[in-house]
Amino acid sequence: MSDSILSRNSILKIDGVSKTFSTKAGVVKAVDDASFHAGWGEVTVIIGPSGSGKTTLLYLVGSLEKPEAGAIEVSSTDICQSDFDLASYRRSGVGFVFQFFNLIPTLTSLENVTLPMDLAGVPKPDQERRATDLLARMGIDDQRVQRSKPTKLSGGQCQRVAIARALANDPDLILADEPTGNLDTATSKSVTELLGALAHEDGKCVLIVTHDESILEIADQAFHMTDGKLESVGA
């Protein structure tokens, strides 16, 4: 990771963040003094084995967990402050892409994409138009597929819908947790390209945690995580 990148346009700043969990086996340090910066239009990949703490780090950035130490700044705002509006940040500041898609099964693809906009209070006609555009951009322009429920879609289609949902409120930060973990090789490749395009074409800050080394192809910076410790593996 070069200093020039950090100073150029950092949107995400993580400094000395730690998180522990109490388990039956004792206290586990999931994230241990992690620090890195990520900028606009960059893909940051954190690679590591299962249980290394990479998902916890992603949830810390997404404010789904609170760190015990350190600071996380997104667009120069400390998201760990007690008076920080977490719900608003989750709605509009960040978009999640999960390994198992986490689409709501009773909603159609279109409705899954409009849901974050609905929560954010976007007018109904705007919701539909934007959701249709996003799905089309993700390669789902067939109306039948758009009106289908997730159970009728393939894994690749589900992940595309999930990416569209993550982009629904046009967040600056996209957090992807094992986005290719549940996909075949060809689909993984296309999803990876999509995520790369979000950073390199749309200027989003994309943070991906994975154990799939092929994603490193699109990485602007990469880290290796072992037992909660973060090590840079270069750009």
Add this chain to the structure above:
Amino acid sequence: MRTLSRGFRSFRRHWARNLIIVILLAVCLTFSLSMLAVKLAADQQVKSVKATVGNYAEVSVSSEALMAYFEQQRSMTQAERNAQARTMTDLEEMANRAESLVPEEVTDTFSKVDEVRTYDKLLSASVTVSGLTSTSVTPLFQIREGSTSSSSSGRFQFEGNTDAAALADFVDGRKQLFSGSLYTYADYKNANPVVVVEKNLAETNELEVGDTIEASISGASGSNSKLELKIIGIYETVEAERSSESSGGNSQAMTNPMGNILYSPLSVVQKMNATPGYVTTGSYYFDSVDHTEQLQAVFSSQVGEDSTYALTTDESNYQAIADPLIKVGKTSLIGLGGALGACALIVLLAMGITIGSRTKELGVLKALGASNRQVITQYAVEVVCITLVAIILAMGATTIIGQKLGNWMLSGNQTSSSTQETAQVAGVPAAGNSGSAPRGAPTGPGAMGQAFGQRLRNQVMNTSAQEQAASIQVVYRGSLFLYGILLLVMISLLGMAVPVIWIVRIRPARILSME
């Protein structure tokens, strides 16, 4: 609004699961509302029965005192009794007569109790009327055929109260004024010597309104005194009393003993009987059967340890009539409680299962930035929709089965209490007069006939209340609808408790990690 709409959409999307919950809930709610409708109907009918039965009381000489008096008289021979009568002073004779009567000060004092609504007093006396032929104990069929077999006993039953219009026979319509008028309270106050006679008696004796009859004043000193009574009215007996009870119910011997009864103001009857200040009965209507015990206590405190006078009420009639309805009310209350408990259990379990199976959805919603309020509102709308649909279905079903359930419950209770009721009605206390005016306990000659007549009248008077209690009328009132809304709110709140607790405590990171 957006959240409400999302909640409603969510309710529709989970239609299969929600339909099962709605059906289960609707079944329990139907049972609850039916029980509630039956309870309301039973309570209403008990209230109606209370308005007509159970709130009548009489103060008279106790049966123990009367029995002691009769025993004393029976122990003497006729010769001894005649000798005693001849040697009695006026005061002694009056005291003797008064032994089976109640002093007016006793009945007046009791009338001042707060619960007493109306008060009257009555004196029955056997008086000799010269030159008058009696029609008593004449079979009705003979009267109808015009072959009246008259007897001339010379003694007639006089009944007096404070206002003839208040006499039960006239109020109930068993007797109707044929011509002239009835005496009034003013006649009583002024002791006007007036009389109302029976039509057959008047025809037999060719009497008309305006004519006079001559009655002898009782007592040693009054043996030669006469009182001229002016006939101001003639009544006809519409419904003759049946002697079925005294004859074991087989012989419906229709007689017209009431034809021999003459009505005069109480003060006039007291004069003819030579018992001023004494009455046979104090008659009261009080506010409600619920105060019977209280009134008994007040009366006991007024008369002290003196057991000569007794207060009797028609509470047992009320119990016999209202008991099945009261039992239905109690049973329906238990049923209502059970059904509501089942409703609560169903909604809690259903919401528990619903939330449990949609935990991931909750986690995703929170990860996507839904606030607790948004998620809670969404689930609340779902619960309200479920309960609302169930309530609407239950209200419809209640209109179909409510009446049937009520009938079934009442028939069950009537069967179980019929034996008890029969016993109670047959043993109605002598003072159990549920008419709207007083009738006294009998004294002297004709006493048994009088008691018999009164007991019959109790049955007649209770008939309407018994008919009222014989069936239950499950009417769908506005209050039932309000209770339905209350149930809707309560069940919805209960149902919301599960998601509220779950949503507030949920940590999306944990949920999303549970793959």
